[in-house]
Amino acid sequence: MKVRVCVGAVLIRVVDHGHDESALVLLGRRVANREFYPDVWDVLGEFRESLPGGNGSIVLHLYAVPSWNGAPRNLSSEEHSEVSWFAVKDAYRLALAHPSYPEILCRAASISSSAGRTGSAASTIASSGRLENRSVAARRAL
Numbered sequence: 001m002k003v004r005v006c007v008g009a010v011l012i013r014v015v016d017h018g019h020d021e022s023a024l025v026l027l028g029r030r031v032a033n034r035e036f037y038p039d040v041w042d043v044l045g046e047f048r049e050s051l052p053g054g055n056g057s058i059v060l061h062l063y064a065v066p067s068w069n070g071a072p073r074n075l076s077s078e079e080h081s082e083v084s085w086f087a088v089k090d091a092y093r094l095a096l097a098h099p100s101y102p103e104i105l106c107r108a109a110s111i112s113s114s115a116g117r118t119g120s121a122a123s124t125i126a127s128s129g130r131l132e133n134r135s136v137a138a139r140r141a142l
Helices: 101-118
Strands: 002-016 021-030 044-052 058-065 080-087 123-126
Touching: 002 101, 021 044, 021 101, 058 101
Parallel strands: 002 058
Antiparallel strands: 002 021, 002 044, 021 080, 058 123
């Protein structure tokens, strides 16, 4: 068996309603005929490599991205049938690709709200929910 390494971005859009802020996350619905995780909502990203050994597990490298240039759009129609913005609390009710996504989305939204106030770029999020606050440049549009 192999270990699958995937890299993804959790795009966060913070909406200010005057009296409070709410975070929206951009998710993609995986096409129904995908071999892995068909017809579920997933963060946008890409499969990077298969590593020998392991038990068929997946290593996720996720980045919370609070700002970017341009309008996000689906550039991988063979992987995602649609992309859509969801309030974080609404995303919890979706069929998600990974059981740790609710915690990850909540943490990403929290960090992104703070980053917007402090001017930080993006933060690395591990699938375990561990966060590393370091600035990264979002160089690739999704």
